[in-house]
Amino acid sequence: MAASADQARAVGIDIGGTKMLGVVVDATDPTAVIAEARLATPVGAAALVDGIAELVEVLDPGGSGPVGLGIPGLIDGGDVFRFGANLPGVIDLAVGEVVGTRLGRPVAADNDATCATYAEFRGGAGAGWSDGILLTLGTGIGGGIVVGGLVRHGANGFAGEPGHMLIDPSGPPCPCGRRGCWERYASGSGLGRLGRDAALAGRLDGVVDLAGGEPEGVRGEHVIAAVRAGDHDASLVLDEFVWWVAAGIANLVDLLDPGVVVLGGGVIEAEDVLLPRIEGAVPDQVLARGHRPVVPIVAAHFGERAGAIGAAVLALETAGRPPTQGT
């Protein structure tokens, strides 16, 4: 029956600063992806809504199932996008309502890292934990918080922004207006900045070669590649980066006492060199080390699809259509 088949599907879209990644999932197992597509993120509110509608039509032509949107920024409890540094020109957009009317489908919206948290704690690396934290280390740092078995949003829907935790009052300015935010150090961009600083100080010749010969061209992936090739100087820069990652994670562990910390985002594609170092560095900075269990730190399971899958999970739950069996 066409209608019931249709209702058993959902679309999830993860809207990034540069690209949108969409998936179609089956309601019986929303973590299994049926179809996938990408589109460049259009600039401005009207073009963004057009782009979302286009991507949904590509993914699930003629469908009427629920659509979930993961958006980089602050989304309030009424699915209104308030503000996000990576979506310039889009402010106070009632994105759930506008896209819902446009598509004629139920639409739900949430923060992108919060969506990734739905996916990872439903059927990924955080499955089975009732208290945990997800962190996405990418261009910036996003976060999601699970307390008592539920993803939490706080009083206004804005919870889960650890990236702008002030961690060094004499640190570099952040686009958010503060100085020394955690994501200036512990994101992918932060690793690149630490690498460039070391390169400009003449300490990273091997990495500069990988980056094409200019210290200013050093990015995080060059540091990682040099570490994998056994470059000692690059390894020191990576240790510095890991210290900052661990400092912020320890702050969060002291505050929330999570059962697990799930790390996602582009940086964690270098799981092989990063995860053992981070696991080693966090316990040293946690309060009362030696008197408490060591918190497991694990890599996200769904990789770059986590946000889109989680948006689909959100759509299925918010639209009041719990996963069905045997359809």
Next chain:
Amino acid sequence: MAASADQARAVGIDIGGTKMLGVVVDATDPTAVIAEARLATPVGAAALVDGIAELVEVLDPGGSGPVGLGIPGLIDGGDVFRFGANLPGVIDLAVGEVVGTRLGRPVAADNDATCATYAEFRGGAGAGWSDGILLTLGTGIGGGIVVGGLVRHGANGFAGEPGHMLIDPSGPPCPCGRRGCWERYASGSGLGRLGRDAALAGRLDGVVDLAGGEPEGVRGEHVIAAVRAGDHDASLVLDEFVWWVAAGIANLVDLLDPGVVVLGGGVIEAEDVLLPRIEGAVPDQVLARGHRPVVPIVAAHFGERAGAIGAAVLALETAGRPPTQGT
């Protein structure tokens, strides 16, 4: 009837580093104090248990109602005190079980600031809020977290330690082993340190006079007194202190999006000069200011009794004796 009258009472004890404050409350309104007593905190585990038993007997002689203990440190889910910097010599003490056996009463234990959170969110400054944070600014900084209407403990019982959030990697060492923890700046001790630093730099002559003539003698209360007397230099030091308080609160607001922030602890006895400054400083540091509601910041209602009252609330709830009506 004697037995039912007894069951309708509970004892709560807030154990500080130097003194213990105990209260007796009625189960019908655990936030109303019937009796109160104090005792110096004995040093060492055995003496501490003796002291708790003595205080309970003073407060509620011959009673058999439940007893709650608020303890400065990490308490796990089995009422075992793991570690606390202010109770040297007491480690891994099964305080709930040991005191319970000793008294022949039901005993429950929790972190002291978490107990204050029970009191303030039950019937004090946080009443009616389902998401909020309590911070005690005293010798150090304690915390309690309310999410979805419940005080939260994390995976192991240790949640709510914002005082050791690293906020300045080049800051002074902390007894916890890190450097630049928030409580080095934003506690009562932190205010004293900022005052002494300014006094030693020759910037606080009026405050030094209040402190007896020696810069090393400057404490937080001298700075506050000078501010109240209109001392401009002291006001600048207080502004610096408030900046640090606001920096940490903004970190917590970004992460948890609380509906309210309740401030307690000795420092907040200077509510008149502090609270307006803190309320003014926090919004400047919160992510996406202007796109979200300003979080109310309020002083704790129960003052120094909050921890003891909250311990009694905990005792009543944990002992499975909900507040009764009309006894």
